[in-house]
Structures are given as C-alpha cells and as structure tokens.
Amino acid sequence: MRVLFIYLLHVFWFDAFMQLRQFEKQDDSKAVWLTDDEISSLIDETDTEEQRFALGVMARSGLRVQEAADVSADDLVDTDCGLMLRVWRGKNDKYREVPIPAELFYLGRAIGRDRATVCDAAKRTLQHWVTKAADARYSEDNEIGWSFLSAHDLRRSWGTLLAAEMDPMLVMEYGGWENFSTFRESYLNLHDPAYQRQAREKIEWL
Numbered sequence: 264m265r266v267l268f269i270y271l272l273h274v275f276w277f278d279a280f281m282q283l284r285q286f287e288k289q290d291d292s293k294a295v296w297l298t299d300d301e302i303s304s305l306i307d308e309t310d311t312e313e314q315r316f317a318l319g320v321m322a323r324s325g326l327r328v329q330e331a332a333d334v335s336a337d338d339l340v341d342t343d344c345g346l347m348l349r350v351w352r353g354k355n356d357k358y359r360e361v362p363i364p365a366e367l368f369y370l371g372r373a374i375g376r377d378r379a380t381v382c383d384a385a386k387r388t389l390q391h392w393v394t395k396a397a398d399a400r401y402s403e404d405n406e407i408g409w410s411f412l413s414a415h416d417l418r419r420s421w422g423t424l425l426a427a428e429m430d431p432m433l434v435m436e437y438g439g440w441e442n443f444s445t446f447r448e449s450y451l452n453l454h455d456p457a458y459q460r461q462a463r464e465k466i467e468w469l
Contacts, residue, residue, distance in 0.1 A: 281408040295408055295416040296423055297322070301400075305412075308396035312374050313382045317389045318396060319367045321417035324348050325425070325438045326361070328414045332386050336375035339368050353439045361437045390414045422446070 282296040297305065302322045309315045320326045320334060330350050338349040348363040363371075375381030382389065393414040401409035418438070425434045431446070440446040 281406060283408050283411065292413075293408070293411040294419060295412050297412075297416065297420040299424060302417070302420060305396050305400055308399040309392065312370060313384065314392045314396070316367060316371050316374065317382045317384070317392055318417065320348065320363065320371075321389075321393075321414060322421055323367060324361045324363045325418045325421040326350065327354070327418060328389050329386050332380065332382055332384060332389050334371065334375070334381045335379060336372050336381060339363065339371050339375075350439070357439055359437065359439045393417065 280298060281301055284294040284296075306315060306318050306322065309318055316334075317331050320331050321328065326334070326348070330353060333352060334348065338351070340347050340349060342360070344360075344362070346363050346365055346368045347360045348368075350359050350361060353359055371381045384392075390413075393412065397409045397412040400406070422434060422438055422440075425437070431443075435441070435443065435446055438446075
C-alpha cells in the first residue's frame with residue numbers, strides 16, 4: 264500500500280518547473296529536480312556526441328557518473344524487454360539492466376564502435392560536461408537552480424520522473440536501489456506546494 268500511495272502521489276506532479284531542496288548538512292548545496300523539458304534543454308547544450316550521450320544516459324537511464332563513463336557499445340542490447348543498457352559495475356559492483364531511449368542506444372552504438380568506452384572520458388570530465396551545460400542554461404534563462412545542478416541530480420530527476428509513470432518498485436530495480444526509504448528520501452520530491460495542491464484536488468473529501 265505504501266508503494267502504491269507514493270506512486271499515486273506522483274502521477275500529476277513534476278510538469279511545471281525546477282525544484283530545489285536543502286541538504287541537511289550542506290548549506291552551500293541543494294538537491295535539484297529537473298522537469299522533462301529542462302532535461303531536454305540541458306542535453307541540447309552539449310557540444311559533442313559524446314557529451315550528449317553521457318548526459319543522456321544519466322538523465323534518461325539514471326546512470327551514476329562512473330557508470331556513464333564505463334558504458335561500452337557492447338553494453339547496449341536489444342532484449343525482449345526492449346532496448347536496454349547493461350550496467351556491469353554499479354554501486355557495490357552490482358549488475359543491473361536499465362531501459363535506454365532509442366536515440367541514445369543508436370548514438371552510443373555508433374560512436375562507441377571502435378572504443379573501449381562510448382564517451383572515452385574520465386568521471387571528472389563527465390561531471391564537467393554537466394556543469395558546463397548547466398552554466399549555459401543559467402546564462403540563457405537566469406534560473407538560479409542551474410548553478411546548483413550536479414551530475415547526480417540527473418539521476419535524481421530520472422528516478423522521480425519515472426516513478427510518476429511507472430511502479431516505483433520497477434524504478435528501484437532499474438536504478439539499483441534496494442532500500443525504499445533511501446529512494447523516497449533522497450530521490451522523490453514530495454514537498455512542492457503546487458504538487459501537493461494538485462494531489463489533494465484528486466481527493467473529493469479533502
């Protein structure tokens with residue numbers, strides 16, 4: 264019932280604008296959730312196909328930075344479940360498979376054909392790519408939230424967006440989360456007042 268409740272809460276949320284939350288012990292940092300449109304605009308700020316793929320698999324397949332850096336063309340597979348990305352060394356060296364959009368699937372296959380990894384870049388470089396794209400968005404629309412954006416916020420946004428349309432238990436499997444409390448507290452944003460009003464409007468007696 265608890266999982267179903269969280270799922271229903273997310274069905275009508277996250278279509279308006281970027282959301283921020285204060286980290287408890289990090290005054291100078293914020294957790295950031297991007298909307299689907301904001302993710303698309305961020306990816307469009309990339310300069311190369313490698314950058315587009317890296318930001319894409321973090322924001323559209325929920326990969327951690329190191330996982331994105333490790334992707335090879337052979338990790339992109341067509342299965343009975345659809346186009347998938349194999350993550351061989353996730354957190355605690357755990358294997359998982361996650362859906363990947365067709366655009367990223369074929370892009371990764373093309374540019375990674377003759378390389379050990381698709382992006383051919385280190386973790387720190389991928390983090391820099393995210394910051395550079397976020398800075399470009401900040402210059403464009405002056406949304407202060409872009410200045411707090413980290414690579415991990417792309418995974419955070421992916422988890423919340425997917426949970427709005429899909430059983431959170433399946434999202435947890437895709438993302439490699441084992442603890443629901445951690446998933447809820449660190450990745451799902453339930454605090455936006457506009458979202459809460461929309462959720463209440465669906466309950467006739469509230």
